[in-house]
Amino acid sequence: MDGQDDVLDSSTGWVATHVRRYLASDGASGHIWYGKPTLVLTTRGRTSGALRRTGLIYGEDGADFVVVGSNGGADHHPQWYLNLLAEPRARIQVTADVYEVVAREAEGEERGRLWDAMAEIFPQYKSYRKKTERRIPVMVLEPRES
Template sequence: MDGEDEVLESPTGWVATHVRRYAASEGERGHIWYGKPTLLLTTRGRTSGALRRTGLIYGEDGGGYVVVGSNGGSDAHPHWYLNLLAEPQVRVQVAAERFEAVAREADGAERDRLWEAMTVIFPQYKGYRKKTDRRIPVVVLEPKRG
């Protein structure tokens, strides 16, 4: 990912405010959001090509980070998820640490295990699953080691 491109924040007002505070404070204001750990995920827009950043609740697993494409239980996948399907090379910030990562969707037993772990962190995911027939994706962000 080219670090020189302008990064666009979420069009959702409260998300954009959270992301700006998080980025400006190196994670001191925003890493823990209402008691939940959050990271910043930057994806490349699948149609625009623009870099887009959002904040997501995360878990950790085997050196990677786990996020859920719940979109509040909407019937539509979140844009960030659709973007990383088109381009899995992403940028992540966890507190003050920034790194490149590769995103992949968890499947099978791994997905089931990670879904359960994420519902412990954020129990609302269980309710979101009841609101939609869509299979809510569980995504693993694997830091590039180099």
């Protein structure tokens, strides 16, 4: 990801506000959101090519970070997930730490284990799963070596 590109924040107002506050404070304001850990994910838009940022609740699995594409239980996937399918290289910020990552979708036993771990962090995921017939993706963000 080229640091020279302009970055667009989420079109959801409160998410954009959260992301800007998070980045301005290196996560001191925003890393913990209503008791849940959050990170800032920057993806490349699959059609626009623009860099796009959003804030997400995350978990950890060893050195990897885990996020869930719940989209509040909506019947369509979040844009960030679709962007990661098209271009799995992304950037995350966790507090003041910035990582280049490669995303992959968890499958099989790993998916089940990570889903359960994420539902412990954010129990609303269970109710979101009941609101939609789509399979809610669990994404693993693997930090790349510099």
